[in-house]
Amino acid sequence: MAEGKIFTEKVWIIMIISTLIAFTVILGVLAEAISYTGPSAVCPVKYVELNEKIKPGVKQLSLGVYEVTIIGRQWAWTPNNITLKNPRKIIFKVASEDVLHGFEIAGTNVNVMVIPGYVAVITWTPPKDMEGTYIILCNEYCGIGHQSMYGTLTIVRG
Numbered sequence: 001m002a003e004g005k006i007f008t009e010k011v012w013i014i015m016i017i018s019t020l021i022a023f024t025v026i027l028g029v030l031a032e033a034i035s036y037t038g039p040s041a042v043c044p045v046k047y048v049e050l051n052e053k054i055k056p057g058v059k060q061l062s063l064g065v066y067e068v069t070i071i072g073r074q075w076a077w078t079p080n081n082i083t084l085k086n087p088r089k090i091i092f093k094v095a096s097e098d099v100l101h102g103f104e105i106a107g108t109n110v111n112v113m114v115i116p117g118y119v120a121v122i123t124w125t126p127p128k129d130m131e132g133t134y135i136i137l138c139n140e141y142c143g144i145g146h147q148s149m150y151g152t153l154t155i156v157r158g
């Protein structure tokens with residue numbers, strides 16, 4: 001009788017461990033499939049130095065590699081309309097001049113909270129076939145004009 005219980009316990013332990021392994025493998029494969037890149041890095045910036053240290057704009061680092069520096073303030077992103085030609089890798093550096101904002105490019109996995117006093121850094125590899133115009137929006141309520149805080153990212157191929 002006791003041996004039968006031990007056998008049942010072993011079967012259950014094996015089933016639980018194999019389920020955990022299966023879930024972990026599935027999660028890993030799906031994360032790879034959607035190009036999940038994990039949490040972004042943040043680095044502090046002194047509030048008064050923000051405008052000296054952070055110059056909004058687009059910089060091409062090498063062929064297809066762009067650094068896009070964006071400042072969020074109530075209620076706009078600067079720059080507001082970004083056009084990139086054949087991007088392979090985009091490094092977004094996003095900072096807030098006033099309150100908490102949320103930087104999101106709709107339809108992609110770019111989504112980061114922009115905390116005043118920090119620069120959020122996201123490295124994003126857009127899919128090779130991705131082109132067109134995508135909405136950049138603020139997804140953290142940041143005041144009365146929050147709904148008008150949006151811009152565009154246009155990816156041009158060819």
Ligand SMILES: [Cu+2]
Pocket residue numbers: 101102138139140141142143146147149
């Ligand atoms: Cu907002």
